[in-house]
Amino acid sequence: MSLLHEIHNQPRHVRTTLWLLSSFLVLGTIGFFWLSGLERELFFALHTDPGERAQFVAQQDSGVPHPLAAIGNAFSGLTASIGSLIGIDSKKGFDTRPQSDTVHPLPLSQ
Numbered sequence: 461m462s463l464l465h466e467i468h469n470q471p472r473h474v475r476t477t478l479w480l481l482s483s484f485l486v487l488g489t490i491g492f493f494w495l496s497g498l499e500r501e502l503f504f505a506l507h508t509d510p511g512e513r514a515q516f517v518a519q520q521d522s523g524v525p526h527p528l529a530a531i532g533n534a535f536s537g538l539t540a541s542i543g544s545l546i547g548i549d550s551k552k553g554f555d556t557r558p559q560s561d562t563v564h565p566l567p568l569s570q
Contacts, residue, residue, distance in 0.1 A: 467475060503516055 467478060470478075500516075500520065504513060507513060507516070
């Protein structure tokens with residue numbers, strides 16, 4: 461059965477929640493990119509001095525992270541925190557040898 465039929469078979473409150481979430485995500489994504497482009501265009505429309513424009517462009521292109529980059533850095537920090545909770549060293553990664561050479565066999569059901 462297709463995903464649309466599966467959603468259609470859900471109760472009304474579930475369909476409404478899915479509709480609200482998807483609408484919020486789509487409009488939020490479009491608004492984010494629209495506003496980030498609008499900021500630069502408004503600055504150029506309001507400031508005619510080439511020195512101010514050059515300073516603004518230099519500030520935009522410098523080490524100031526883009527909001528999407530900040531979100532990506534937050535997720536990488538989150539994955540590092542989760543990895544440290546379950547015992548994965550972020551410097552060594554997943555391919556680490558066990559501390560001891562003992563083997564713990566799994567019980568077999570008969």
